[in-house]
Amino acid sequence: MKRNLLKAGLIAALLTATFGFAQEGKLDNLKPRDKRGLTVFENPKDTVSTFDHLRVKVGGAFALQFQGLKHENNATPVINAAGVNTNQLFDLGNNINLPTANLDLDVALYDGVNLHLRTFLSSRHHNETYVKGGYLQIDKLDFIQKGFAEDIMKYTTIKVGQDQINYGDAQLRRSDNAYAIMNPFVGNYLMDAYATFPFAEIYYRRNGVIVMGGVTNGKLNQTATGGTSPxxxxxxxxxxxxxxxxxxxxxxxxxxxARAPRLDFYNGDRAGSRYYFVMENTAATSSAQMRSGMVDPDFQNTLTSFMINPFVKYKGLEFFGIFESASGRNLTETERRTYNQYAAELLYRFGNDENFYFGGRYNKVDGKIITGEDISVDRYNIGGGWFMTKNILTKLEYVNQKYDGYPTTNIKSDGKFNGFMLEAVISF
Known part of the structure; x- marks a missing residue:
């Protein structure tokens, strides 16, 4: 990790010396990645341009958690060929999780044309540095001709790249590896519709109305093979x-x-869960069992889903909700299964510039697993946080999660975990 951070520093110094740094850490039409971006969902559509030459903003994020969780289950022992009970839970202790780090490059290429690239320097899934994703965002067509289609582009944004697609508002408030400053709690939602796909999106925003359409091939890893529908x-x-x-x-x-050889829509987060090793067996490793505590519907062949998100902020009081329904099947199934997700989050922000907050979140998922059982998973979080500066956040939460309906041969049978999490986040 030290080597990766040194690389990041050298890149930052080179770009700063070569192209110039963005003033006040912000480029046009991109949301701030500190406290100022808390209630900003999509990137804003700025009305005033500050572009005068190519500018680069080098940013990053760091996150570290202290985990104090315990778990238990009531699963029937399953003994493998080596004589090991694969339903025996991992020995959890109070300790520090892997520190995670991101490197962000945002580039103002032209008036109304921006580039974003995010690299994971350290994450739960990979030991090596790798590119998470990026995109080109076009808010003006002046590179064709000054003022070209300006009456249309005044309200229109075009995004093209391989990155997280804009499905639902929950993925705009989640922790993205070390970029955890937007998430008021430590963990993401149970059923996490997040993946980095190749995509093209067109936005039209006017007088508060938001309309967006997009297309993707739904694949995390790209290959020139057939069998995939748009x-x-x-x-x-x-x-x-x-x-x-x-x-x-x-x-x-x-x-x-409609059809794909593999879908990664609900298991595409390569950075993994914040709750390390919960409900995993004694052979678990940080990378292989990286989605501990999450719910994956296992829809690998076809998928239809929708999500509704209300958000209300009145003074310091803030509410965010989720209703989501997803149906699909994997490669071995002929009939669709359905999963539903419900969530309600209530926060109160207070203090100078709302630097403190406390609140709670309730999250539930129910559905039918591939073996036919109807299951449900419930989680609630209670906690709060302190923005020491606009770039530094500390969080403390209590989390309690329970599993119901899993067969006795499944390690999650009558499973539950609970305890406290402490997280420190830096984002700039």
């Missing part, structure tokens, strides 16, 4: 600052892909 998705919503105290946002998103 994935179509979209979002429609309304986001309005009603008055000085009240903001209201409501969006609905949908995603559909």
């Amino acid at each position: 994935g179509i998705y979209g979002k429609i919503g309304y986001d309005k600052q009603v008055n000085e105290d009240l903001r209201v946002r409501l969006t609905g998103s949908a995603y559909n892909i």
Whole structure:
């Protein structure tokens, strides 16, 4: 990790010396990655341009957790060929998780044209540095001709790349490896619709109305093979600052892909879960069992899903919700199964510039697993945080998660985990 951080520092110094640094750490049409971006969902559509030459913003994020969790189950012992009980739970202790780190490069290439690239320097899944994803964002077509289609582009944004697609608002508030400053709690949601796909998106935003349409092939790793149909998705919503105290946002998103040899929609987060080794067996490793505590519907061949997200902020009081329904099947199934997700998050932000907050989150997923059982998973979080500066956040939470309906031969049978998590985050 030290070698990766040294590389990042050398790259930052070279880019700064060569191209110049972005003033005040912000480029046009990109949201800040510190406290100022908390309630910003999609990148903003700035009305005033500050572009005068190619500029580079080098940013990053760091996150570290102290984990104090315990777990238990009531699964029937399953003995493998080596004589090991594969349903015996991992020996959890109070300790520090792997420190994670991101490197961000944001480049103003031209007036109204930006590039974003994120690299994971350290993450739970990989030991090596790797590119998470990136995109090109176009908010003006002046590179064709000054003022070209400006009446259309005044409200339109085009994004193309391989990165997380804009399905649902939950993925805009989640922890992305070390970039955890947007998430008021330590863990992400149980059923995490997040993956880095190749995509093209077109946005139209006017007077609070948001309309977005996108297309992707739904694949995390790209190969020139057949058997994949296009994935179509979209979002429609309304986001309005009603008055000085009240903001209201409501969006609905949908995603559909008819056929694919493999889908990574609900298991595409290569950075992994914050709750290390929960409900895993004694042979677990940090990279192989990286999604500990998450719910994967195991839809690998076809998928249709939609998500509704209300968001209300009145003074310091903040509410965010999820209703999601997903149906699909994997390669061995002929009939679709359905999973539903529900979540409600209530926070109160207070202090100078709302530097403190506390609140709770309830999250539930129910569905039918591939062996036919109806299962449900419930989690609630209670906690709070302190923004020491706009770039530094500390969080403390209590988490409690329970599993119901899993067969006795499954390690999650009558399973549960609970305890405290402490997380420190830096983002700039």
